[in-house]
Amino acid sequence: MIFGPLSVFGPNGPRRPRFRSPMPWFWGFVLVLAAGWLHAAAGDQTKPPQTSPGISPGGYSIFHETMVDMAWPEVEKAAKDGAVVLMTTAVIEEHGPHMSCGIDAYLGYFLCKLTRRELEARGVKAVIAPPFFWGVNSATHVFPGSFAIRPETMKALLGDIFASLKSMGFRHIFNINAHGDGQHKRATIEAILEAQKQTGLNIRYLVPEDDARQMGLTGEPPSWVLLHKMPPDEGSGTPYLDIHAGAGETGIVAAFYPGLVNEPLAKTLPPTELTGQNVGEWLKDARKATPLGYIGDPAKYDVEEAQAYVPEWGRMMAEAIAGFLRREAYRKQLSQLDFDALDRKRDQMLQQYRLLDVGGVKPGMVVGEVGAGAGYLTFHLASRVGPSGKVYANDIVEEELEIIRSRAAKKGIAHVETILAAEDDPRFPKDSLEAVFMLNAFHEIRDPVALLRNLVPSLKAGAKVIIHEWEAQTPGAIGPSGDRTYTRQEFLDIISRSSFEVESIDTSFPGTHPAVYILSVKAEAKKGPGLGSYPQGSQPEAREYPLP
Ligand SMILES: [Zn+2]
Numbered sequence: 212m213i214f215g216p217l218s219v220f221g222p223n224g225p226r227r228p229r230f231r232s233p234m235p236w237f238w239g240f241v242l243v244l245a246a247g248w249l250h251a252a253a254g255d256q257t258k259p260p261q262t263s264p265g266i267s268p269g270g271y272s273i274f275h276e277t278m279v280d281m282a283w284p285e286v287e288k289a290a291k292d293g294a295v296v297l298m299t300t301a302v303i304e305e306h307g308p309h310m311s312c313g314i315d316a317y318l319g320y321f322l323c324k325l326t327r328r329e330l331e332a333r334g335v336k337a338v339i340a341p342p343f344f345w346g347v348n349s350a351t352h353v354f355p356g357s358f359a360i361r362p363e364t365m366k367a368l369l370g371d372i373f374a375s376l377k378s379m380g381f382r383h384i385f386n387i388n389a390h391g392d393g394q395h396k397r398a399t400i401e402a403i404l405e406a407q408k409q410t411g412l413n414i415r416y417l418v419p420e421d422d423a424r425q426m427g428l429t430g431e432p433p434s435w436v437l438l439h440k441m442p443p444d445e446g447s448g449t450p451y452l453d454i455h456a457g458a459g460e461t462g463i464v465a466a467f468y469p470g471l472v473n474e475p476l477a478k479t480l481p482p483t484e485l486t487g488q489n490v491g492e493w494l495k496d497a498r499k500a501t502p503l504g505y506i507g508d509p510a511k512y513d514v515e516e517a518q519a520y521v522p523e524w525g526r527m528m529a530e531a532i533a534g535f536l537r538r539e540a541y542r543k544q545l546s547q548l549d550f551d552a553l554d555r556k557r558d559q560m561l562q563q564y565r566l567l568d569v570g571g572v573k574p575g576m577v578v579g580e581v582g583a584g585a586g587y588l589t590f591h592l593a594s595r596v597g598p599s600g601k602v603y604a605n606d607i608v609e610e611e612l613e614i615i616r617s618r619a620a621k622k623g624i625a626h627v628e629t630i631l632a633a634e635d636d637p638r639f640p641k642d643s644l645e646a647v648f649m650l651n652a653f654h655e656i657r658d659p660v661a662l663l664r665n666l667v668p669s670l671k672a673g674a675k676v677i678i679h680e681w682e683a684q685t686p687g688a689i690g691p692s693g694d695r696t697y698t699r700q701e702f703l704d705i706i707s708r709s710s711f712e713v714e715s716i717d718t719s720f721p722g723t724h725p726a727v728y729i730l731s732v733k734a735e736a737k738k739g740p741g742l743g744s745y746p747q748g749s750q751p752e753a754r755e756y757p758l759p
Contacts, residue, residue: 271468273313273320276327277339286338290380294336295532297323300369300399301389302346305354307456307505309480311471312356314456314464316344319389321467325525326387326532333533340376340384343369347395350497351455354504362398369402370409377410384414385437385532391454396426403435415535417528439531442523449508452485457507462517482508542610545585550618554587561722563650563679564591569717569727570646570677575599579644579669581637581662582606582652583629586615592648593619593627603639605630635661639669649678653702654695663709667736676711676730684724699726710736 274280278296281289299319306314320342327337345360345368352359376384388399403414415437418426423438432438453459464472485493485506493500558564566588572578574597583589583604592602604627606612612629619627632638635658639647647666656662666676683696697705699716706713710733717727 270470271317273316273342276324277320277341279341281338286379289336289338292336294338294381295330295383295385295536296340296376296381297326297330297337297385297387298340298372299323299342299387299389300346300395301342301344302348302358302360302392302395303344304348304351304357304390305456305504306460307477307480307509308503309473309477309505309509310456310461310464311468313344314460314468314471315346315389316342317468317471318460318463319387321521322387322389322524322528325522326385326528329525329529330532333529335529335533335536337532338381340372343372346390347392347398349392349394350494351504353496353498362394362401365395365398366402366405369399370406373402373406373412373414374410377406377412382413383536384412385528386414386416387528388416388418400435407435415532417531437531437535440527442520442527449482450486451482451507452487452490453507454490455507456505457483457509458511458513459507459517461509461512462514463521465512466514466517466521477509477512480505480509482510538610542613545610545614548585550585550587550614553585554590557587561725562720563588565720566648566650566677566679566727567591567595569729570648570675572596572646576645577601577603577643579603579637579639579647580605581632581647581649581666582655583615584611584650584652586611586618586627588648588650589615589627590618590622590624593624596626598626600626602627603630603644604628605632605637605639607632607634634658636665637662637669639666641668642671644669645671645674647674647676649676651679651681653678653680654697659705660709663706663711667710667732670732674732675714678728678730679720680726680728681722682724682726702726702728706730 278286278289299316299322301315301319303312303316305312311317320339323339323342327339330337345358345365347360347362347365348357351357373384386399386403388396390396400416403416406412407414414435416435417437417439418428419441420438421441423432423436428436461472461477465474465477480503483501483506485500489500490506493506497504570578572592572595574595576596577600578592578596580589580592580602583606586604589602589604596602604612604615606629609631612631615627615629619625630638634656637647647670653659663676670676680702681696683698683701703713706728711730712733714729714731717729718725720727
């Protein structure tokens with residue numbers, strides 16, 4: 212037992228384990244920089260550490276760089292340092308006559324490795340949990356080599372693993388699922404929900420946007436889902452599915468685990484002709500529907516393509532995780548601020564509450580606010596319109612809306628409604644607003660012309676838009692930097708291209724060169740199809756849930 216736990220420790224307490232990569236999460240990264248990351252990411256091709264005579268050195272390891280190859284003090288330290296855990300949920304199932312039955316476990320593990328590297332590059336510490344491969348095979352279990360695990364077994368096992376991670380001191384777990392079986396996914400999700408309840412762990416199921424849509428995750432994403440993007444898929448150009456051990460998966464394996472695919476055999480395999488419509492037959496009897504076990508066109512595998520897009524998955528997943536952690540830290544920071552005190556200071560210095568008079572806000576009015584932030588103006592508007600009126604406060608940052616909601620709850624205000632906006636679409640209810648305010652938000656908008664156009668359908672006849680912005684001045688003048696300001700001419704140019712016109716400009720507010728622009732809808736925009744409906748061909752993209 213050369214690698215038994217006792218060998219790790221000398222008489223004077225812990226010392227470095229004797230196996231390779233004593234601190235894999237750190238040295239692994241340095242090595243990557245030195246040796247070319249992709250090569251190192253596929254570093255399973257390096258020789259395994261065992262050299263015992265008479266024992267086969269084995270093939271690829273799915274433990275390399277995971278917690279399994281760490282000594283307990285290293286695991287303890289990683290948890291203390293706030294490392295997040297990446298955990299794949301995979302299976303052992305047949306992958307056609309040309310590939311190993313362990314492909315999903317290898318690929319899930321490989322994605323964890325790629326993601327970990329990308330996270331480290333973003334300053335996020337991560338460890339990889341032992342790759343989980345006792346998932347559910349509701350279709351392929353009829354083939355030799357596939358293990359038939361019951362969903363309840365999988366859930367119980369996952370529950371114990373989550374509880375173990377919790378007791379080690381980890382707080383965040385990100386699940387990278389590597390198996391498309393519906394029952395398997397459901398079991399994973401149920402185990403996550405249960406573990407969240409039991410342990411308070413922060414577990415997130417990472418899912419590509421497309422998958423989320425297929426799974427029916429519409430509306431607000433549940434708190435256990437973290438959506439990530441995927442590189443654009445060019446598709447196979449045929450109506451046939453390529454979802455199991457076909458061109459896609461075979462290409463990835465050939466690119467990163469070439470020893471696990473019989474490439475000459477793969478090149479001789481005929482394509483299957485299963486479509487989304489008759490995939491049910493496969494679920495009923497996989498061996499009858501696909502006697503060879505794969506769905507797709509393995510012969511068409513493309514190594515170079517896989518080498519290009521798989522690393523992109525890692526980047527996108529890491530981006531989603533890092534973004535999630537950033538937002539969580541931001542939320543914590545915000546929760547420590549006294550917003551009411553800040554608002555009072557703002558009132559004194561900048562008198563921005565006077566925008567209500569500029570906009571003619573009266574009790575009972577229904578008004579909107581674009582880019583409401585933490586709600587400075589929102590609460591002024593709310594107290595002026597009173598409970599018989601209404602304030603729709605939007606922002607593209609969900610955390611800001613959370614603050615508004617919690618402040619409103621504390622103040623006992625029920626007539627403020629928050630709206631998560633898209634970048635170019637304020638998403639206010641149609642034909643409802645008597646005035647709209649934008650305070651120090653206009654310069655943040657990516658495409659202000661598009662936003663203004665999408666605002667028109669929400670406005671009642673005669674509604675004004677009141678925009679408070681800092682005007683850009685000559686270089687060197689005091690005030691917000693150039694990227695946060697427009698000159699008056701730039702602002703007027705933007706408005707001239709929109710469905711609005713400038714009615715008047717108020718420069719009487721205190722502070723460094725503020726300008727308050729009062730806009731009204733252009734006559735032609737009122738008459739045209741712009742009011743109440745989007746102009747032909749300009750409908751905003753349908754998005755069923757906000758992206759992280
Ligand atoms: Zn697979």
